[in-house]
Amino acid sequence: MFANLPILPVSGSVVSKDQNKPWGGVFDGDTDPRVEKFTESVSFDHRLSAQDVRGSTAHARMLATTGVLTEGECQQIVDGLEQIGSEIADGRFVFRTELEDVHMNIERALIERIGDVGRKLHTGRSRNDQVSTDFRLWIRDAIDAIDTRLVELQAAFVGRCERDADVILPGYTHLQRAQPVLANHYWLAYCEKLERDRTRLTDCRTRVNQLPLGTAALAGTTIKIDRQMVADELGFEGLVANSLDSSSDRDFAIEFAFVLTLVAEHLSTWAEEWILWSTIEFNFLTLPQAYCTGSSIMPQKINPDVLELTRGKTARVVGNLQSLLVLVKGLPLAYNRDLQEDKERVFDSAETVLACLEMAAAVVTGAELNREVIAEGLDRGYLDATTLMEYLIGLGIPQRTAHEIIGNLVAVAMKQGVPLAGLPLSTFQSAHESLDEKVFAVLGVEQAVAAFCSYGSTAPAEVAKQVAMWQERLKN
Ligand code: ARG
Numbered sequence: 001m002f003a004n005l006p007i008l009p010v011s012g013s014v015v016s017k018d019q020n021k022p023w024g025g026v027f028d029g030d031t032d033p034r035v036e037k038f039t040e041s042v043s044f045d046h047r048l049s050a051q052d053v054r055g056s057t058a059h060a061r062m063l064a065t066t067g068v069l070t071e072g073e074c075q076q077i078v079d080g081l082e083q084i085g086s087e088i089a090d091g092r093f094v095f096r097t098e099l100e101d102v103h104m105n106i107e108r109a110l111i112e113r114i115g116d117v118g119r120k121l122h123t124g125r126s127r128n129d130q131v132s133t134d135f136r137l138w139i140r141d142a143i144d145a146i147d148t149r150l151v152e153l154q155a156a157f158v159g160r161c162e163r164d165a166d167v168i169l170p171g172y173t174h175l176q177r178a179q180p181v182l183a184n185h186y187w188l189a190y191c192e193k194l195e196r197d198r199t200r201l202t203d204c205r206t207r208v209n210q211l212p213l214g215t216a217a218l219a220g221t222t223i224k225i226d227r228q229m230v231a232d233e234l235g236f237e238g239l240v241a242n243s244l245d246s247s248s249d250r251d252f253a254i255e256f257a258f259v260l261t262l263v264a265e266h267l268s269t270w271a272e273e274w275i276l277w278s279t280i281e282f283n284f285l286t287l288p289q290a291y292c293t294g295s296s297i298m299p300q301k302i303n304p305d306v307l308e309l310t311r312g313k314t315a316r317v318v319g320n321l322q323s324l325l326v327l328v329k330g331l332p333l334a335y336n337r338d339l340q341e342d343k344e345r346v347f348d349s350a351e352t353v354l355a356c357l358e359m360a361a362a363v364v365t366g367a368e369l370n371r372e373v374i375a376e377g378l379d380r381g382y383l384d385a386t387t388l389m390e391y392l393i394g395l396g397i398p399q400r401t402a403h404e405i406i407g408n409l410v411a412v413a414m415k416q417g418v419p420l421a422g423l424p425l426s427t428f429q430s431a432h433e434s435l436d437e438k439v440f441a442v443l444g445v446e447q448a449v450a451a452f453c454s455y456g457s458t459a460p461a462e463v464a465k466q467v468a469m470w471q472e473r474l475k476n
Contacts, residue, residue: 020098040097041340051137053085058233066224073117080114103127124223128247128335132212139256142350143205149357150194155474156364157187161467177381180445181458193266200259208252211236215246218334247334257321260349264317267356271307283373288366310356320345379419384448391442395434
């Protein structure tokens with residue numbers, strides 16, 4: 001069963017001292033190449049290169065200020081790091097898996113370029129605080145990028161509001177027709193969800209944006225360092241206060257993954273809704289063809305694959321969060337190598353959500369509501385029944401009684417196969433003596449929508465205010 005899997009040869013004897021390992025001193029011989037392959041992270045954490053260079057540069061500058069490095073040494077290190085940084089950015093840098101991770105690759109390259117001075121860079125820090133710093137810097141950038149995309153998607157929804165202002169849609173609970181709502185009320189519902197995602201991101205960012213560097217392996221350092229200086233240089237809002245916490249903490253990554261999960265869930269809800277709406281059965285909207293794909297066997301098919309994948313990719317984002325939560329479960333303080341498994345999960349969630357948001361904005365802008373079809377179907381489902389009940393309440397009838405009266409009226413209308421407005425006045429009058437011809441003023445979806453008045457409702461005036469508020473908010 002495993003016959004075709006490539007198996008690396010086992011190194012026969014472990015004798016020669018491995019020159020590649022900065023930690024090799026205590027070891028008698030080489031690492032088994034299979035262990036190198038098993039433990040390496042550079043194949044994915046090379047994505048932290050720019051952050052690693054930034055962090056190391058700030059660290060070196062700080063070491064010069066506190067007198068650990070001379071100005072000349074610091075300059076050599078900073079220049080060397082800059083050179084390495086641009087080689088990585090241009091794709092000219094060769095990462096080596098035997099050097100394990102991005103941190104040791106960059107440090108080794110520095111030593112190869114500037115010699116022994118490079119061996120001083122790792123003073124007063126460890127890879128444990130280094131990786132946390134790099135990762136936090138990466139997540140900070142990712143938060144900003146995702147926030148921008150969230151705003152773009154909100155703008156796409158708000159961008160529809162002018163053209164869709166007069167469209168009434170059936171609102172659903174239990175996916176059964178419930179009450180009429182303005183299309184714009186739907187669009188703004190998504191804006192609100194995305195706005196909460198934005199506030200969660202902002203909130204999460206403050207906890208991400210605490211500097212771990214200088215907490216070293218787990219206990220801090222005896223070297224004279226100035227962590228505040230590094231924080232200022234790198235734009236961190238504060239310092240992680242406890243070195244044990246710093247070395248073991250991945251809350252910031254998990255929290256970010258959670259916020260991304262809610263974004264993905266919101267997109268998934270929207271995608272599911274629009275998949276339904278684009279079916280012949282609903283036929284509420286036509287998706288932009290550039291965001292649909294066809295079938296290789298059924299020539300007529302125009303499938304909503306972008307929406308389906310948006311819904312489907314939510315699974316991996318949820319899975320990533322689950323993996324992270326299980327990853328840290330029961331880990332003793334402080335750093336454990338298990339934590340290396342965090343990065344791919346976070347990278348994947350961030351990339352996935354970014355891609356979904358980009359698609360969503362385009363689909364939202366490009367879709368067209370099938371206004372006639374929607375309008376034709378609006379008198380089905382007794383969407384005005386609740387408004388009529390509230391009208392009765394307005395006449396002084398207790399809610400429970402009004403509910404029953406209207407329930408009976410709906411049953412009569414259903415039997416006759418007519419909407420409520422299709423019942424004769426006599427039926428209303430025999431349902432309750434206080435009902436007269438004025439009842440027809442609240443029947444039918446248009447009038448039912450117009451009757452709403454509460455804050456947050458689909459009342460046209462309220463929705464118009466909200467649209468104006470969103471347009472103003474998204475102006476810049
Ligand atoms: N690649 C490691 C990680 O992602 C870096 C930290 C390694 N620290 C250690 N003590 N081995 O977690």
